[in-house]
Amino acid sequence: xxxxxxxFAIICxxxxxxxxxxxxxxxxxxxxxxxxxxIMCSCGASYQEAKERRAAEKExxxxxxxxxxxxxxxxxxxxxxxxxxxxxxxxxxxxxLRLEKxxxxxxxxxxxxxxxxxxxxxxISIVFNKEKVNLIKDFADxxxxxxxxxxxxxxxxxxxxxxxxxxxxxxxxxGCQGTGSRYMSYYANLILPQKDAENK
Numbered sequence: 001x002x003x004x005x006x007x008f009a010i011i012c013x014x015x016x017x018x019x020x021x022x023x024x025x026x027x028x029x030x031x032x033x034x035x036x037x038x039i040m041c042s043c044g045a046s047y048q049e050a051k052e053r054r055a056a057e058k059e060x061x062x063x064x065x066x067x068x069x070x071x072x073x074x075x076x077x078x079x080x081x082x083x084x085x086x087x088x089x090x091x092x093x094x095x096x097l098r099l100e101k102x103x104x105x106x107x108x109x110x111x112x113x114x115x116x117x118x119x120x121x122x123x124i125s126i127v128f129n130k131e132k133v134n135l136i137k138d139f140a141d142x143x144x145x146x147x148x149x150x151x152x153x154x155x156x157x158x159x160x161x162x163x164x165x166x167x168x169x170x171x172x173x174x175g176c177q178g179t180g181s182r183y184m185s186y187y188a189n190l191i192l193p194q195k196d197a198e199n200k
Contacts, residue, residue, distance in 0.1 A: 062145070065168045068192050069147040072101050072135065076164070076172050076188035083111040084183045097128075097164075097174060097188070102135040104128040104151060104162075108176065110184055126162075126176055126184070127155040145169065154178075166190055 068074040078095040082088040097106035108126040133151035141148075145168035154160040159179055166172040172188040 061170075062168045064192055065170055065190055066142070066145070068190070069166055069168065070139070070142070072099055072137065072149070073193050074099060074166075075191040075193070076166070076174065077191055078108070078174075078186045078188050080187040081109055081111075082185045082187070084185075086111050091186075095186075096191075099135075099149070099164075102133055102151075103130055104133050104153070105130050108174075108184070108186065110176075110178075110181070126160055126178070128153060129155060131155075
């Protein structure tokens with residue numbers, strides 16, 4: 001127990017004994033109500049401060065996300081793989097898409113009619129290996145926290161048109177349409193450049 005706590009406890013005991021001996025029941029009740037009110041006010045203030053701090057942290061995070069999205073410098077970590085016509089599955093840190101200005105790096109799993117299921121296998125069909133692309137940006141709804149990107153390319157014979165919708169709350173949707181292949185989509189979370197570097 002700290003020195004302040006000991007002093008406070010002694011004062012409380014002394015006050016209680018004094019008021020008990022004087023038989024002043026109404027004063028004891030009044031003091032109890034005052035003390036209870038002070039405690040409630042203190043708890044209320046602490047709760048409000050914590051609430052305001054969380055709101056400020058959330059706003060700062062949104063601002064950092066918006067800056068990364070406007071600068072086209074971010075990483076998307078895939079959280080769910082959604083092939084058309086097949087069951088979706090969760091992905092935990094398995095696949096990422098990195099966009100740095102107009103350079104794309106990613107390896108995403110594909111499941112289609114003419115391809116073998118590639119969940120974690122050797123064949124990962126959607127591949128951009130630090131590929132410079134013609135990046136189309138649409139920030140018309142940036143004031144609503146939505147940013148859109150589109151580009152085309154990829155390694156191998158099949159080319160992919162990739163559409164990305166990212167929100168300033170950190171959530172994202174990626175859509176991939178290949179030549180003669182089924183449409184693939186992915187849910188993802190936004191990772192800021194500094195966080196991505198820390199995780200490597």
